[in-house]
Amino acid sequence: MHDAELCQLAVNSMIRTILFLSTSSGPGGAERVISNLAASLDPRRYRAILCLFRPGWLKERSESCGIRTFVLPTQGMTDWRWAIQFKRLLRQEQVDVIHAHEFDANVQGACVAALSGIPLVATVHGKNYYWERLRRRLAYRWVSRRATMVAVSEDLKQFIVEKVGIPTSRVKVLYNGVDVLPQCTPAEVVECRKELGLPEDHQIVGVVGNLYPVKGHQYLIEAIPAVLKTCPNTSFVFAGRGQLESELKAQACRLGVDERVHFLGLRQDIPRILAMLDLFVLPSLSEGLSMAILEAMISGKPVVATQVGGNPELVINEETGFLVPPRDSQALGDKLIVSLTNTQQSADFAERGKRRAEGLFSLRSMVSSYQSLYDQCLKSEG
Structure with a gap:
């Protein structure tokens, strides 16, 4: 017709x-x-x-x-x-x-x-x-x-x-x-790790978002050395593209964490990336209502995010995740460590967050x- x-x-x-x-x-x-x-x-x-x-x-x-x-x-x-x-x-x-x-x-x-x-x-x-x-x-x-x-x-x-x-x-x-994302099998998660060169015994922390100043990626990278001191078997993935990629890579290199930081570029398989994560983080300086957080929540991932914009309307602090001040790498690192070391609490946060996303968002x-x-x-x- x-x-x-x-x-x-x-x-x-x-x-x-x-x-x-x-x-x-x-x-x-x-x-x-x-x-x-x-x-x-x-x-x-x-x-x-x-x-x-x-x-x-x-x-x-x-x-x-x-x-x-x-x-x-x-x-x-x-x-x-x-x-x-x-x-x-x-x-x-x-x-x-x-x-x-x-x-x-x-x-x-x-x-x-x-x-x-x-x-x-x-x-x-x-x-x-x-x-x-x-x-x-x-x-x-x-x-x-x-x-x-x-x-x-x-x-x-x-x-x-x-x-x-x-x-x-x-x-x-x-x-x-946000809609329910496609489910990935354990085999698909293992294959994704292999493709990205991530060690099998590492916990994976990930962020999804364009590499722009407003997304605050530099504060996450600044927090990584402290996280690795307590949680040495941790890798970080950054899914997104943008003007700061070379600058962020240089920062990771200066801090000596470049081998643990993986820049994935623009991805068409975000559900697959999220399925692989143990912890989702969003260090933004400003947000309206983050689709990245919503997708992480509905995927059943614990969230650490900055207390900006609509983030507190999504993440209930210490109930479905952690909220930290923006531009505060130390506070961000501290909550990443708590989330990575207290796996039962993180699992509880993830379950509550998923129910919240499915019910309200x-x-x-x-x-x-x-x-x-x-x-x-x-x-x-x-």
Whole structure:
């Protein structure tokens, strides 16, 4: 069936078209949320399509899930040519709701949505830099009056209210959700260790995240020498790519721990990597609501994370894991040692964390919440 016929079928059967508009093409947590949400909408009620400013991981991931994807390059908020193209796309695809993600998409999407009379949901995934300049704060205040604004954690909502000056009543909180990850057999875990050259008798500590300054990897590496003094049979894996890779490798070399630190680059087999870990760590300096932590929790892994952003809303300190101050390598190292040496406590944390993720942060719960929000937007427009 041709796209035009699918579009007309959607209209005739009252299936609503939701267009997802993303600032970034990833890979990253927000991008995984977008692709998972778009692919999981009830097909009896919604048709999902995606529009990006540039091609990349998110385009490939979404198209592999059968989501029709468009790429409209933009020169920024004043790019009127993009606005004309985007408005044409909305009309061509008979879009009912725009769901934009992050600053540029939220602002540019809101401008065209206002001109087109289409409701817009604007999701904010992180603190980033949009609040630092008056022009950007004013832009987000404008968006909040013309869109349904969503923050992915209570901490992020409070930040938006305080730093941007948006009334609390205009910001909803909808948590990210994660699906149950594919299970790996013990044989697959052993094979993964062999592929990565990890000793069979080592405990494995891992972090998943792009190698950017905000992820705080340097503080984890700084903590490794102290950890190895108490737990010498430990290896560390870093799954992700980014601008700091060479710098982090040099730091590990200077500290004499480079043989215990393994940089894996961008991985397409994160469930396999998580299955191999004894302990998951996230030393971030800022977070919205971490998909990496959620995936570790639902995989049944104990977590040590920094007490930033929405992390305390995921990890209950000393109940489902440990929280430590950001930029504190000593505190981070101390909790890594406790987790590695007290295996029964870590197993208890992991079990409680898994139940918490399955109960409060499931993909099904997130999809249901957003579908209800789309319905509210459509009802208010009607």
